[in-house]
Amino acid sequence: MPTFVDVSICDGCGKCVEICPSDIMHIDRKMRRAFNIEPDYCWECYSCVKACPQHAIDMRGYADFCPLDHALTVLREPEKGRVSWKVKYRNGTVKSFTFPIRTTPFGSIKPPDSFPLKEQELRSQLLSHEPEYLKVPSQKEVSAR
């Protein structure tokens, strides 16, 4: 199944259930551990894998076309602004990559109503922060043709 859970690590916290866009990570009522209830509706999007505080979730490529003995594991570190991947090939080759994910702290976006409202522009073609944010010297591109 695309995602699978190591029951000896999972503590049933439900973070994966909260995030899964497909609503397929559920908690088994008896075991109190997470599992993928519908592997054929899993996009292998890794949202749950990245969200699991225990690192209990892993991926096994779709049985339809992925031979066994491979792994793609991830560590997302929002506070450090990066994500790291490790690819393990069937033949043993290993590759590692790290990429930036954000240049500002999470939570730092300024809400739109913290900017002054240009009420007179409500009927014009300009959107919020325009024309400044277009960064073009003239307004010609947004004004009436």
Add this chain to the structure above:
Amino acid sequence: MSVRSSKSTKYVDSDILIIGGGMAGCGAAYEARYWGRKMRIVVVEKANIERSGAVAMGLSAINCYMGLRWNENTPEDFVRYTRSDLMGLVREDLVYDIARHVDSTVHLFEEWGLPIIYDEKTGHYKREGRWQILIHGESYKPIVAEAAQKSASEIYNRIMVTHLLTDARNPNRIAGAVGFSVRDGSFYVFKAKAVIVSAGGATHIYRPKSVGEGAGRTWYAPWSTGSAYALLIQVGATMTQMENRLVVTRFKDGYGPVGAWFLALKATAKNAYGEEYEKKYVDEQRMLYGNYVDAKPFPTCLRNDSMLRELKAGKGPIYIHTEAVLDTREKEELGWEDFLDMTMSQSIVWASQNIDPKTTPSELQTSEPYIMGSHATCSGAWASGPDDMATDIYKWGYNRMTTIEGLFGAGDTIGGSAHKFSSGSFTEGRIAAKAAVAYILDHPDYHPDIDTKMVESLKDEIFRPMENYNVGKNKIVAGTVSPLYIYPNQGVIRLEKIMDEYAGGWGNMYMTNEFMLNRGLELLTMLKEDLSKVAAEDLHQLQRAWELHHRVWTAEAVIRHTLYRKETRWPGYYYRADYPKLDDTNWHVFVNSRYDPAMKTWYMSTVPVMHIIG
């Protein structure tokens, strides 16, 4: 106690209701708050806005950016490109409107913290292709969602919207929507003065290439379930270009996108004999499809067409030669990041099949068809255009308002405007939201009037699948075979089979004709009747049941449009075998449809394509 009466009803009032918190919905929330400071702006999302929609796993490029500030492109250039890629048929007013605003959206994203890659030599954003820029986009959706969270009055996650509500006094005026909580089963009634639908595109309309565990690995997200189209169709909104389904060429099975490989890394595609084939058929193609084949770049659908011709000639597999271009560590990283940021499955395919892109080429394939409004295709709602651009037939009120008063759309929801992608969808959400604010201010006395009887009957209908299960389950001991009901997934599989076999799916090399389409419609009509007999054991299946409803309505529109357009306009997306040529004399038009909910009848029509840009 019946299932429905055990579910509590919750009422939510709003000025603006945004249905779907993906790229377009987040853009709408942000802009609505900018202009509507005191308004109650509510977002309702069937998943969790933090990672919902097509961008859940991230993206490695922004595919729509003009670069106005560096004089890289003009909005006019973008209209010309989009028009030729779509074989002449786009709403130029809508496309232009996206182009003139999209840069300000991208600059906002950068300010918020989305890492955009710069070209050290030029000091500009690094280009992947003429319209695309490269990003480190793992957190694209969480960043954009944060902006929406700071803008909306309230965000309701895990509520699946099932129906729109029109006003009790005026069936052509929107008044809200209903849905249910996938977590606690509460029934929700949202009242609104304006509604923006931004519920994404549709997959699993057609049979996917993988039918086992890998069925979830469609290129577009499996949770894109056609709600945007079904919600609108059922209240009588006019739809356009629903026949313009999208087929994409992607890395085989993993569906890794090809953009970075073809455009930035300059990889080539060759047949199994090592020959480049893309322009091999251009003379035949010109005879059938006219001068569109001379467009530069070669239109997306024609690139598929060349590949399909090559495959039919027995020259497959088709390979993309990644090994010829990964000569530096920088390029190798770029290639890997492309997939690790937006299609990890492709990396898993490589790892599991021992394909090192540095040494081994990868197979390409064409996908199953998808219904979308934001990519190299433009299915969706027929919308009013911007005041200063739209000609009269394209304008009846507020920008991005559908033919239902007060009902707006953005992103995959809106038809006629291709190549919006992530940034353009967010931009269109902004455009729609600004217009919705103006609409509300212009109608200060309006209060949504909802017919309570209708709401009660919708509540019955929404929970019926659980009722069906309760009633029917004792007829069988265990298992999934019941004479009284079908499960949602059984319905999806029936739908996919009908669409694949009769309406131009991959199983038939995207070929169809009038007889096949009519037969498909007949079988689809029976599936539609069976929808009242779908069963759901729990709330998760109830969500799947309503997703199936939405997919079936979307599919019906696709078939009806495909039947109506008697030509082959987009070879490589689908072929009408009975009308194999592109026919500009008769079909240089939009095909529009309208379902009349009172009469339960579909009406088809054509609307001229106005060329605004020379």
